[in-house]
Amino acid sequence: MPQFGSIEMERYLLEHSSPEDPLLHELDRITHLRTIQPRMVSGHLQGSFLKMLVRMARPNLLLEVGTFTGYSALSMAAALPSPQARLHTVEINDELEPLIRSFFDRSPFNRQIVLHIGSLNNALDQIPGLFDFVFIDADKREYIDYYEAILPRVRQGGFILADNVLWDGHVLQDPKPSDHHTRAVKAFNDHVAADSRVEKVIIPIRDGLTLMMKR
Numbered sequence: 001m002p003q004f005g006s007i008e009m010e011r012y013l014l015e016h017s018s019p020e021d022p023l024l025h026e027l028d029r030i031t032h033l034r035t036i037q038p039r040m041v042s043g044h045l046q047g048s049f050l051k052m053l054v055r056m057a058r059p060n061l062l063l064e065v066g067t068f069t070g071y072s073a074l075s076m077a078a079a080l081p082s083p084q085a086r087l088h089t090v091e092i093n094d095e096l097e098p099l100i101r102s103f104f105d106r107s108p109f110n111r112q113i114v115l116h117i118g119s120l121n122n123a124l125d126q127i128p129g130l131f132d133f134v135f136i137d138a139d140k141r142e143y144i145d146y147y148e149a150i151l152p153r154v155r156q157g158g159f160i161l162a163d164n165v166l167w168d169g170h171v172l173q174d175p176k177p178s179d180h181h182t183r184a185v186k187a188f189n190d191h192v193a194a195d196s197r198v199e200k201v202i203i204p205i206r207d208g209l210t211l212m213m214k215r
């Protein structure tokens with residue numbers, strides 16, 4: 001019988017979900033052709049889930065840490081509740097900027113997206129106001145730092161979503177001292193679990209997403 005996570009199950013899930021937007025489909029393809037680690041892209045299933053969460057949360061101010069080629073940003077921007085709502089997305093790798101902008105420019109939601117090339121702290125200094133929704137999807141070794149920098153900037157009742165919190169199942173293992181990524185993801189999960197400032201649940205979609213609400 002096909003297992004969860006199998007190609008057959010993935011195909012079934014996609015066949016019974018809304019179809020992928022043609023621009024996102026093209027971006028996914030170009031990401032696989034032009035980048036070294038294409039598996040970092042959210043892809044259709046997770047992108048659709050992010051979009052649905054944004055539809056439900058109706059954020060006026062949304063922050064993403066880790067743009068990569070822009071798939072998740074474009075997915076979420078399509079669900080913003082009004083033309084005044086803004087999605088700020090931060091990417092540290094400036095080599096990705098031309099590719100990101102070439103796709104943002106073709107999106108009908110381009111005017112609602114603000115791309116910040118550089119560090120999260122610089123971007124936070126430039127964005128006024130409190131965030132309604134934050135998607136953390138950058139360097140796993142820095143997750144606790146992102147979380148602590150971002151939480152004071154989230155409104156009460158606002159949401160933070162963190163990606164890759166199951167790290168391919170490695171969180172169930174005792175990592176070697178040299179396995180900094182697994183150690184960091186486990187430390188982040190423990191940090192959030194012990195933090196009474198947020199209500200949280202881990203959703204085992206793809207590589208695991210932790211959804212948190214600031215109390």
Ligand SMILES: C[S@@+](CC[C@H](N)C(=O)[O-])C[C@H]1O[C@@H](n2cnc3c(N)ncnc32)[C@H](O)[C@@H]1O
Nearest residue numbers: 040041042066068071072091092093137138139
């Ligand atoms: C997993 S990818 C993001 C995938 C993207 N959110 C998507 O769903 O298509 C992680 C990205 O975070 C970027 N990154 C790493 N450290 C960062 C930091 N401190 N600030 C901003 N971006 C960072 C990497 O360059 C990479 O492009």
